[in-house]
Each structure stands twice: as structure tokens, then as C-alpha cells.
Amino acid sequence: MISDYAKIKSLGFASHVRVSRVVGVCIFLVISGCGGSSNVQIAADFPMLITKPIELKAALVLESSFSNYVATPNKTTTIDIGAGQKQVWKNTFTGLVSDATFLDSIEFVDESHDLIVVPSVVDVQVSVPSDNYLSIYEVWIKYNIDIRSSNGDNLDNWYMPVYGKTANASWSKNRAIGSATEMALRDVGAKLSLDFFRIPSVQRYLKNRALEDTQ
């Protein structure tokens, strides 16, 4: 038989252990909560381009690895850019060429297309205020654009980095990285509008095609 005193003592000890566990869990939650991991989802909400499209039939191949791309620029940050970049590339090519076809795989491309474009993500980098000693969050997305002729020959592998930043120090890390990533994706439209038809290999190829058509 345990005496009343011993019972009270053991109950006191049990409650002390329980309080210690609760405090321990709280401390763990506080520490893990301050760990700074970021999971950012970019929604597909990008506008159409206002540009005069060039008379051209182009196929834009957006493979599933591109359309579902989740970037892991460092071990504490993931950015789901798949849906966003799919839309921004589609919108951009709809504005750039008169007849754009969007395909999931290069296998579906036929010779009726004048130009075949296959973008892929090479790297995504993020810089936060603790890295750059400025009050800005920065995101770089580096693309490789595999550009092919109508018969599938590779014309060029064009390296295209895009950049976005946001300077709102009062925002949470997730919101700031999300905003910088959206700016970087908007830069895809700006960069391609300015540069795509100035890529020397594309310019040369289209010029030769136009010459062949006139002959």
C-alpha cells in the first residue's frame, strides 16, 4: 500500500513532468517556427502581352517537368513556379507569334511548325536581406531555351536569366520571396519581347526561310 503522502508526492512529480514536457514542446515549436523555412506557391495570374505578333507558326513545348517545376534554391526554401511559368510562357508566345501551338512533349511536334521552342529551368537562386545586406529580396530564374528548326535540328541553346526583386522589409519572408518570384516571371515576357527575335541564330534562320519562300 502506498501512503497518502507518497501518492501526493508522485502526483506532484507527474504534474511537474507534464509541465516540463509542455514547456519543452513550446520551446521546440518556437525554435522550429523561427527556423525560416519558406514554401512559396506562385499562382498563374499573368497578363497577356500587347505586342504585334510576327507572322510565324511556332510550337512551344512545355514538358511536364517544366509545367510542374518546384525550385529548391536552398535547403529551407521551395518555390512552386510550375503553373506560373507555364502561363507566362504561353502568354508571351501568344503575343510574339501569330500562330502558337502549345504541346506537352516534343514528340507531338510536326514539320508544319516554322520554329520549335523548348524552355527548361537551369537554376533558381534567391537572395535575402541577410545575404545581400540590403533590404531587398531577389530571385533569379535561369532558363535554357532549346530552339529548333521545322525539321527538328537544333538552332541554338539560348541562356536566358530573368530577375525579380522586392524591397518591402515589412513583409514576411514568404510574401517577399513570392513577390520577387512573380517579378522574375513577369520579366520573362519583358525579356522575350525585347530579345527573342534578336537572337542571332533565330534572326538568321527566319531570314533564310523568308528568302526560300520568295524564291
Add this chain to the structure above:
Amino acid sequence: MRFFFVTFVLFWLTACATITTVDEYRSGDQKISIGNGDNVVLLGRRDSGDYETDAEFVKCVGSKLQGPSLSVLQEQDFMNALYPWLEPRTAPKALPRMRRLMQEPLIEQSIRDKRVRYFVWLDGATKTIDKAGSISCAAGPGGAGCFGFAKWDKSSIYEAIVWDIDDLSEVARVRVDSEGTSYLIGAIAPIPLMTPVKNDACTSLGNQLSNIFHSAE
């Protein structure tokens, strides 16, 4: 006790003051005329490497400028309508580039559709220029408290440049320079004495801009 209270109230009332200077330049003596149904759009400059004009400041100045005789378009809506020609990479830095953009029929039409008569470019940022003091907080089983004193100086420098889209010329420039010190006193509870430097810059710039426009009825 009374002496401390009076000192504290006086400190409270005098400490959080902002010094704001507004400079204005106009190409003519007259106010800038805006037709009935015409709009103004405020756009932030975001091409600098180490800062950008934040969208909240642009929105704040827009809300000060908006009135019964002056309609201000939302920056993001207008940027989307003209995408991608107002992105940091493509936005016109000067009037020759704007004239070049207006030669593109689709861009010109889009601006005309929105009935935008004036672009107001806002460029600047709010920065912490100096910090001093320290404050530390501690918590224990018996309670928690903060002790110490910290202060920091903030500076807001913004410039607004007004472009007339009809004749593609610069019609006005307003510069606002606002500076102030904020304090944080740790006397068990932390007591913040914040100086609204950015808000003051926004109000001053918004008021000055609304003074230079007038409705041409």
C-alpha cells in the same frame, strides 16, 4: 512623480516630429490642366539595384491625389494593361523612349483607351540612416520585461516627375525630403515613439501634387 509625468508627456509630444522639405518645379506658371474624364497614373521606378519605390507608397500618394476632379488609375492594373512595357527592364526612363513607345499603335491605343493624360513617375525610398542605443527583453517564471533605450533616424527621399502624354513633355517635378527620429523606451513594457517619416513624405507629396493639377471644366 508629477514632474516625471509632465517630462514624459512633453517628450512624447516633441520627440516624434518630422522635418519635411518639398521642392517643386513646373515648366509653366499655370496649374496643370486635366480634362473631364481624363486620368492620371502613378508609377513607381523599380530599375535601381539597391532599392525600389514600393507599391504601397505609390498607392498612398495615389489615395491623396484622388479626388472628385482628379481620377487616379491603379498602378498594377495599368501595368497589366500595358504589359510588358512598364516592367523594370522595359519602362521608359526618359521622354525619347516614351515617344518611341507611343509610335507603337497597340501601346498608344491602350493608353488612349484608358484615357491617361499624365504619367507621374515616383522614384525614391525610405531608409534607416542611423541607429543608436540598445534594448533587451527577458522573460522568466516571475514575469517579463524590457529595459533600455534605442533610437533610429529614418529618411524618405522621393521625387515625382509628371509627363504629359498628349504632347510628350515633362510638365512638373516635385521632390520631398522627410527626416525623423523614432524611439523605443524599455521601461518594463516597451514604449514605442514612432515617427511616421514615410507617411509624412506621402502626405506632403500627395498634397503638393494635388495642388498642381486643376480640372479644366
